[in-house]
Amino acid sequence: MDPADLAAAITPRTRLVWLEAAGSVTLEFPDLPALVAVVRAANQGRQRPIRTALDDTWGAGIALAPFALGVDVAMQALTKYPSGGADVLMGAVVTRDEALHQQLLLTHMRLGLGVGANDAEAVLRGLPSLPLRYRAQDAATRALAAWMREQPRVARVFHPALPDSPGHTAWRRDARGAACLFSVAFDADVTPAQVDAFCDALRLFRLGYSWAGPVSLCVPYDVPAMRTRPWPHAPRIVRLAVGLEDVADLQADLAQALRVLAP
Numbered sequence: 001m002d003p004a005d006l007a008a009a010i011t012p013r014t015r016l017v018w019l020e021a022a023g024s025v026t027l028e029f030p031d032l033p034a035l036v037a038v039v040r041a042a043n044q045g046r047q048r049p050i051r052t053a054l055d056d057t058w059g060a061g062i063a064l065a066p067f068a069l070g071v072d073v074a075m076q077a078l079t080k081y082p083s084g085g086a087d088v089l090m091g092a093v094v095t096r097d098e099a100l101h102q103q104l105l106l107t108h109m110r111l112g113l114g115v116g117a118n119d120a121e122a123v124l125r126g127l128p129s130l131p132l133r134y135r136a137q138d139a140a141t142r143a144l145a146a147w148m149r150e151q152p153r154v155a156r157v158f159h160p161a162l163p164d165s166p167g168h169t170a171w172r173r174d175a176r177g178a179a180c181l182f183s184v185a186f187d188a189d190v191t192p193a194q195v196d197a198f199c200d201a202l203r204l205f206r207l208g209y210s211w212a213g214p215v216s217l218c219v220p221y222d223v224p225a226m227r228t229r230p231w232p233h234a235p236r237i238v239r240l241a242v243g244l245e246d247v248a249d250l251q252a253d254l255a256q257a258l259r260v261l262a263p
């Protein structure tokens with residue numbers, strides 16, 4: 001999130017700066033052009049330039065324009081939006097730099113990577129409906145995130161379109177939409193066991209790490225255990241991924257599960 005922090009982390013051995021927008025779990029949205037500018041400045045006088053790559057799984061080629069934002073490589077987990085069916089594991093690495101493209105092709109060949117024909121077929125079948133699914137899940141997610149932050153026991157809701165979510169200004173400037181994820185931090189006196197009980201009480205949101213499929217999913221995370229930067233909120237948060245179910249049903253599911261948090 002902090003360009004000065006990135007500048008300080010770059011050393012003569014740095015080869016690649018890997019970017020992600022928004023953060024997968026805590027949904028903060030970095031100032032991508034500022035981060036790219038840090039790398040460009042560090043590349044002055046270098047023989048071998050540091051490359052920038054963006055994990056564009058969240059933007060899915062819909063909400064973000066990675067090359068316009070200045071990155072060298074855009075990567076996507078096709079597992080998520082392009083498949084849309086939550087039934088395929090696949091990825092894409094894309095660049096407009098011809099020399100880098102040849103390097104990637106050669107590496108791909110040498111590693112002997114390949115995808116199954118059936119998997120490729122599933123992704124091709126999902127692609128035409130991607131924009132519609134993206135917009136539908138975006139709208140449903142914003143509605144649920146806005147509703148969630150009004151609920152008792154909820155301290156913070158993280159979603160880049162919410163004005164108090166970290167990086168909201170950069171999101172508004174650089175993104176044309178938002179994916180199906182939001183995260184919730186509860187009041188400080190809500191115990192981790194209660195947060196887990198909330199997840200277990202959900203019926204339509206199933207436990208699961210993936211997202212952008214038809215079924216809504218939920219994962220509890222212990223944030224301080226997975227980051228080195230300070231985390232000023234309750235340690236146990238819940239990330240919710242909105243599927244294609246009816247929004248009113250999803251809201252009712254969240255409402256009934258929130259009852260387990262009553263003091």
Ligand SMILES: *Cc1c(COP(=O)(O)O)cnc(C)c1O
Nearest residue numbers: 024055057058077078079089090
């Ligand atoms: C899921 C995910 C990946 C990895 O995708 P898989 O195909 O499941 O290995 C990478 N980046 C982001 C942001 C993801 O959400």
